[in-house]
Amino acid sequence: xxxxxxxxxxxKVVPWSESSCxxxxxxxxxxxxxxxxxxxxxxxxxxxxxxxxxxxxxIVFLRKSADSLDLLTEAKLERxxxxxxxxxxxxxxxxxxxxxxxxxxxxxxxxDGVYRKTVDVLEALDNQQTPFPWVACYELxxxxxxxxxxxxxxxxQCDLPRSQTESTDSVRLPPLLGISSGGYLCRSCAAGHRxxxxxxxxxxxxxxxxxxxxxxxxxxxxxxxxxxxxxRGFLAAxxxxxxxxxxxVIDFLDDLGR
Numbered sequence: 439x440x441x442x443x444x445x446x447x448x449x450k451v452v453p454w455s456e457s458s459c460x461x462x463x464x465x466x467x468x469x470x471x472x473x474x475x476x477x478x479x480x481x482x483x484x485x486x487x488x489x490x491x492x493x494x495x496x497i498v499f500l501r502k503s504a505d506s507l508d509l510l511t512e513a514k515l516e517r518x519x520x521x522x523x524x525x526x527x528x529x530x531x532x533x534x535x536x537x538x539x540x541x542x543x544x545x546x547x548x549x550d551g552v553y554r555k556t557v558d559v560l561e562a563l564d565n566q567q568t569p570f571p572w573v574a575c576y577e578l579x580x581x582x583x584x585x586x587x588x589x590x591x592x593x594x595q596c597d598l599p600r601s602q603t604e605s606t607d608s609v610r611l612p613p614l615l616g617i618s619s620g621g622y623l624c625r626s627c628a629a630g631h632r633x634x635x636x637x638x639x640x641x642x643x644x645x646x647x648x649x650x651x652x653x654x655x656x657x658x659x660x661x662x663x664x665x666x667x668x669x670r671g672f673l674a675a676x677x678x679x680x681x682x683x684x685x686x687v688i689d690f691l692d693d694l695g696r
Contacts, residue, residue: 440501441511444468447556448493449540453479460507461489462540463497464556469548470540473499473510485513492519492532494557521563528563530690531573535559537685538577538677542584549583562655570666570694571648571658577673578649586680588621590646595619595627600642612636617675633675641668663696670695 450462488495498512522529559576603624616623617633
């Protein structure tokens, strides 16, 4: 057993006993871990306020065997998430970000860059940045890092570029997105696919930009209402397909599309 140190984001906290809790953390170096925080629920906790949902902290923990929880020995608060004091929507967006990360990832599998992107989106929400581009960009880039990146500029079945397939239409028709297929479908390939929706071309253009690994959400425009609603509708449905259920916080994000 060895002591390990890392920066971490608190994804989930559940009671374990009258005085202790189990925390799920996303760490910079070790990916997602679950730790037993003994005494964390006492009024004078040795961890002070570091083990709070959405908190960013510096931790020290003791690695245990594969069939037992790691033991948290130290936790120092670096930044508390305070967006909920200013905006209920920003608070729900923060909850959604950590629920998405906790649900889609496996224990003990580090993923390069995810810690930094998660900190960036939480800090942006905390600083009252417009939530829509930050949340959508985070979702798409997380999908990409996990190997689930939807394709928006090429047909997911025949791999032809969207510009080429659309130019063959005698009448310009709205492009199609396949939810369970994982992105854009040309009209020749769409037949027989389920969960296919027609969208505004601006919707796909925006999704292409937001999917880029180096995309800066603060540089993205906030699209018109109908396009926002189509983007949110696709991302919510695609996430449900990946997870197999609707995430708990998703119903509170309706204002993102307004």
